[in-house]
Amino acid sequence: MRSWSLAGDAVWAGAHATFSGNDDEEAGRWRQQQPVPESWPVTIDGAVTVTCRLSAFRHLGLFPEQFPHWQWMTSTLKQHTGPERPRVLNLFAYTGAASLLAAQAGAEVVHVDASKKAISWAKENQATSKLNDAPIRWMLDDARKFVQREVRRERRYDIILVDPPKFGRGPNNETWDLFIDLPGMLRSCAELVAGPRSAIIVTAYAIRASSLMLDQLCREVLADKRGRFDSGELAIREQGGARAVPTSLFTRWCGDDLAI
Ligand SMILES: C[S@@+](CC[C@H](N)C(=O)[O-])C[C@H]1O[C@@H](n2cnc3c(N)ncnc32)[C@H](O)[C@@H]1O
Known part of the structure; x- marks a missing residue:
């Protein structure tokens, strides 16, 4: 890549x-x-084993950059003190690494994905991780329709993971378009969270570049110079409002004598 x-x-x-x-x-x-090899095992945090393989869509069956989110999630779940298991909703849940880690940390998990293949891969990972008896509901469903139904059923979750692709299809060919559907999806998730001790983690992979990528590139190119790097996004602030419209990514390097 x-x-x-x-x-x-x-x-x-x-x-x-x-x-x-x-x-x-x-x-x-x-x-x-x-x-x-046709496939190879990767163990996460000594707790869950995911089978990786080269897939036709560049994926390997695991997104290891999610690890800090997973660590945060499992340590939060382990602090849960209520009489019932904490509840985790994993949307666009793919091969289930997060679902298995959550279950291993004591949660009751609802895993939603539109792909039969992804769900059977996730179940394969459940068996490899020896978590066959873990309380995970595997839902082959359209994530958007599923959360709308959960809102009507007045279900509540302690942690919701939302990791959607840019474009996707539900099992009945429902379309998912990040730029159209994410706000509604997040509004539904906001209704599903249990209370002030709940969390929602959203990730968007819709950009090929990021300010971190630009920052790292500049740091590598300017490695022999001393100075300071600032990286982020440029945005235009809405007049009279609180919103900012993001326009581009930037990194600014300034030499030591200029840096204040
Ligand atoms: C990039 S993966 C998410 C990665 C995963 N959360 C992880 O960290 O391993 C995107 C997943 O979204 C699923 N998907 C795409 N459109 C969907 C939809 N409308 N409803 C539910 N799942 C969908 C795909 O089948 C795929 O498994």
Whole structure:
């Protein structure tokens, strides 16, 4: 998954497999430079084992960058003191790493995904993690319709994870478009949270670049210079309102003598 990189060609040549794609989220293919096993296990936090494989859509079956969220979630769940198990709703739940970690930390979990294949992969991970008896409800459903039904049923959750793709389809071909559907989805989630000790974690992968990426690139390029880096987003503030319209990402480096 090559992007702006200062790694030399030797580093890329040493990779077992590389995925080359275009700017579309998922189009592209894997090129194997050295044999890659059909699948391999990855254990997370010594608690849950996920089977990884090269999938046609660049994914490996695991998004390890989510790990800090998972750690935060499991430590929060372990602090739960109520008489009942805490409840976790995992939306767009994919191969289930977060669902399994939540169950392992004592939660009752509802795992929602529109893909039969993803749900059977998640169940395979449940078996590999020896969590067959964990209280997880596997829902093959459209996430948007599911949360609307849960709101009508007045269900409540202690932690809600929302990790949607940019575009997706429900099992009955319902469309999911992040830029259209996320606000409504989050409004429903806001109705489903149990109270002031609840949490919602949302991630959006809709951007290929990020301010962190730009920041790191500048730090690498300017590694031999002393100074300070500030990175973030530029936005235009709404007149008379509280909103800001994000327009672009930036990194500003200023040399030591200029830095105040
Ligand atoms: C990028 S993955 C999410 C990664 C996952 N949360 C994790 O950390 O491992 C996106 C998932 O959303 C699912 N999906 C796409 N459209 C959906 C929809 N309308 N309703 C429910 N799930 C959907 C896909 O099947 C896929 O498993």
